[in-house]
Amino acid sequence: MIDKKRGRLTLPSEANFYDETCEMLEKLGADAIRDSDGTYLPDEIKDIEGVDIYTNFFPTRGHNEFAETVPFERSRFFLISDFVTATSDITKIDFLKGYYKKQLIADYDYDPKKWWQVIDRSTGEVVDPSNWEIDKEKDIVSVKTIPYHVYTVNFLAYGIWDPVQMYNHITNDWGDEVAHHIPFDVRYEKSSEFVEKNLEKWLEENPKTNVVRFTTFFYQFSLFFNEDAKEKYVDWFGYSNSVSPEAMIAFEKEYGYRLTSEDFVDQGFYNSNYRIPSKKYLDYIDFQQRFVSNKAKKLVDLVHKYGKKAIMFLGDHWIGTEPYGKYFKNIGLDGVVGSVGDGATLRIISDIDVPMTEGRFLPYFFPDEFYEGNDPSIEAKDNWVKARRALLRNPLDRIGYGGYLSLAYKFPKFIDYITKVADEFREIYDISSKAKPYKACKVAILNSWGSIRTWGAYVVAHGKWFKLAYSYSGIIEALSGMDMDVKFINFEDVKKGIDKDIDVIINAGDAYTAFSGGENFLDPEVLANIRKFVYEGGGFIGIGEPSAYQHQGRFFQLADVLGVDVEKGFSQGFDRYFTQETKDHFITKDLKEYKYGEEKPNVYAINEKTQILKYENNEVYMAANDYGKGRSFYAMGLSYSLENTRLLKRAIHYVSHKEDILEKYFAKDIRLEVTAYPEISKYCVINNSNEKVKSIVYDGDKNAHEIEIDAGEIIWFEE
Numbered sequence: 211m212i213d214k215k216r217g218r219l220t221l222p223s224e225a226n227f228y229d230e231t232c233e234m235l236e237k238l239g240a241d242a243i244r245d246s247d248g249t250y251l252p253d254e255i256k257d258i259e260g261v262d263i264y265t266n267f268f269p270t271r272g273h274n275e276f277a278e279t280v281p282f283e284r285s286r287f288f289l290i291s292d293f294v295t296a297t298s299d300i301t302k303i304d305f306l307k308g309y310y311k312k313q314l315i316a317d318y319d320y321d322p323k324k325w326w327q328v329i330d331r332s333t334g335e336v337v338d339p340s341n342w343e344i345d346k347e348k349d350i351v352s353v354k355t356i357p358y359h360v361y362t363v364n365f366l367a368y369g370i371w372d373p374v375q376m377y378n379h380i381t382n383d384w385g386d387e388v389a390h391h392i393p394f395d396v397r398y399e400k401s402s403e404f405v406e407k408n409l410e411k412w413l414e415e416n417p418k419t420n421v422v423r424f425t426t427f428f429y430q431f432s433l434f435f436n437e438d439a440k441e442k443y444v445d446w447f448g449y450s451n452s453v454s455p456e457a458m459i460a461f462e463k464e465y466g467y468r469l470t471s472e473d474f475v476d477q478g479f480y481n482s483n484y485r486i487p488s489k490k491y492l493d494y495i496d497f498q499q500r501f502v503s504n505k506a507k508k509l510v511d512l513v514h515k516y517g518k519k520a521i522m523f524l525g526d527h528w529i530g531t532e533p534y535g536k537y538f539k540n541i542g543l544d545g546v547v548g549s550v551g552d553g554a555t556l557r558i559i560s561d562i563d564v565p566m567t568e569g570r571f572l573p574y575f576f577p578d579e580f581y582e583g584n585d586p587s588i589e590a591k592d593n594w595v596k597a598r599r600a601l602l603r604n605p606l607d608r609i610g611y612g613g614y615l616s617l618a619y620k621f622p623k624f625i626d627y628i629t630k631v632a633d634e635f636r637e638i639y640d641i642s643s644k645a646k647p648y649k650a651c652k653v654a655i656l657n658s659w660g661s662i663r664t665w666g667a668y669v670v671a672h673g674k675w676f677k678l679a680y681s682y683s684g685i686i687e688a689l690s691g692m693d694m695d696v697k698f699i700n701f702e703d704v705k706k707g708i709d710k711d712i713d714v715i716i717n718a719g720d721a722y723t724a725f726s727g728g729e730n731f732l733d734p735e736v737l738a739n740i741r742k743f744v745y746e747g748g749g750f751i752g753i754g755e756p757s758a759y760q761h762q763g764r765f766f767q768l769a770d771v772l773g774v775d776v777e778k779g780f781s782q783g784f785d786r787y788f789t790q791e792t793k794d795h796f797i798t799k800d801l802k803e804y805k806y807g808e809e810k811p812n813v814y815a816i817n818e819k820t821q822i823l824k825y826e827n828n829e830v831y832m833a834a835n836d837y838g839k840g841r842s843f844y845a846m847g848l849s850y851s852l853e854n855t856r857l858l859k860r861a862i863h864y865v866s867h868k869e870d871i872l873e874k875y876f877a878k879d880i881r882l883e884v885t886a887y888p889e890i891s892k893y894c895v896i897n898n899s900n901e902k903v904k905s906i907v908y909d910g911d912k913n914a915h916e917i918e919i920d921a922g923e924i925i926w927f928e929e
Contacts, residue, residue: 220610502530524548553600553690575613599691660700681807681847745838749865773835
């Protein structure tokens with residue numbers, strides 16, 4: 211039975227909910243209260259003894275009285291029009307078509323002839339500004355065109371409604387009673403001065419606030435809506451909404467070259483997380499992170515001056531404050547809080563080097579989940595079970611919830627469940643914070659981003675599912691709670707030399723994306739260093755289209771390491787004789803159903819030495835290969851499932867030659883996982899399923915124990 215303890219839990223509250231708030235604080239053992247977007251905390255709630263008061267602060271939105279006085283300093287971004295095929299010598303392009311005009315308008319204050327670009331997408335050439343004109347009344351660009359060439363307009367737009375407040379506004383049906391927040395840009399003098407003075411004024415007026423929760427700082431991640439107010443484009447790591455001519459002018463002074471709209475529009479891809487970043491884009495990210503960290507530090511210093519703590523929400527306006535960037539520590543934050551959608555997003559938060567990390571668990575107390583007839587505890591259970599396995603690897607310091615407590619209060623079954631979650635979390639923290647968990651191997655994820663996107667690989671928007679991403683996101687989710695030491699490296703790291711303590715390198719992604727690596731695999735130094743690493747005894751795992759780039763007769767540039775390549779239609783005249791499956795292989799021993807995600811067709815074994823582990827439809831789905839003293843494993847995809855988590859664990863042990871320690875802290879049943887803390891002689895078994903399970907579990911000496919564990923439960927053992 212878990213001992214009831216208080217603390218490490220933040221609950222939302224709101225006006226006219228005092229008695230119920232006190233009841234929930236006592237029931238769940240919470241020690242902090244927060245407001246949410248759309249709520250506020252009255253003094254009677256702020257005066258509750260024994261709890262900290264978290265209060266949201268929005269530096270660059272929610273201040274319309276100021277924003278309306280500086281229309282020139284509103285936030286800006288470069289956008290691309292629809293692709294339009296010319297059928298005559300003059301083509302008219304309605305460049306705002308498809309965008310939500312309550313979110314943005316064209317910016318004509320900066321000379322469009324200097325800052326906009328019309329591009330012939332058939333040739334890639336920029337059309338001379340003398341060959342196009344703008345009708346500013348109708349937002350139409352008229353272009354002298356070559357018939358049947360395709361054209362676009364890169365245009366500068368003002369943001370006139372903050373996209374996150376817009377989302378919350380529409381979701382909660384706030385109507386005309388709640389004003390549309392106008393975002394503004396601290397690159398401009400008046401806005402920069404206002405943010406600091408306004409914060410100091412706010413700090414003086416809020417003496418009962420203990421913790422200032424910045425949501426977040428200055429620049430919203432890329433989020434544009436279509437004419438129906440639905441998401442048109444989203445990238446949680448995107449910098450599109452941080453661009454302004456002012457920033458570009460400052461960039462040119464520092465770097466010696468000028469950026470253009472196309473450097474941000476990027477053919478309409480907006481430098482997405484999946485694009486291999488150009489040097490210009492990486493320079494801009496570095497430039498903007500330094501600027502944001504310096505500005506944010508001034509705000510944090512102000513908070514500290516008033517004797518309060520400053521924490522940052524990892525979301526909304528967080529661009530420039532990426533916590534694994536080079537300048538994040540300079541801000542001096544006391545903590546980071548973020549939304550926990552699964553194990554990977556928990557590790558994004560818990561691995562940040564700050565004094566306090568806090569996870570906001572799901573569901574958010576909003577009416578889209580809390581309505582009559584629905585059971586929000588279903589999502590809560592799924593969220594907790596996914597996150598818990600990662601929590602055991604590196605615990606958060608706190609957990610919490612957000613939204614309207616008055617909504618959640620109407621669902622007693624849900625309240626009972628999150629009470630159990632809170633108690634279980636405190637027990638996990640008490641144990642896991644005292645010692646490091648057992649780690650069987652060190653695994654490096656290789657992609658174009660490396661450490662700056664630690665645990666963020668394959669993420670485009672927090673909690674979003676993408677057809678071409680889930681085949682790979684399962685790798686990160688599986689590793690988030692696995693007994694592995696995980697790091698993230700890029701191709702420059704490989705060129706400098708692969709660390710001796712790395713056991714296995716994983717390269718996974720679609721061809722030509724940032725995560726597979728694309729043109730980086732044309733670098734002989736990259737290829738030679740990886741080959742040497744494996745040949746001398748290291749392990750390599752490739753998922754999807756690893757090392758893919760059609761070059762010199764190969765599609766997989768590491769085909770020799772992997773033992774497989776892809777038929778792209780150029781060599782169909784060659785017979786493929788190597789089709790026999792290897793039965794009873796160590797890697798596939800526990801596998802019954804392989805959920806690969808999206809198919810990668812026409813993979814074939816390059817020679818008789820390749821061990822084909824799964825062969826269907828005249829294609830290799832999985833294979834293993836010996837390469838010198840090392841080994842490799844290839845899989846078509848690895849969407850998240852309990853079976854695939856076990857498959858990946860076995861593959862890591864196999865390619866690293868550590869099969870002999872697989873059954874150290876190990877459960878026979880794939881629905882169970884074991885996390886151990888050898889320094890304090892404790893280990894636990896968690897049930898990641900909705901079923902009661904009987905299984906053999908092995909301790910640190912590989913001694914077998916038979917256990918029975920309820921659905922979703924955790925059991926602790928002493929060694």
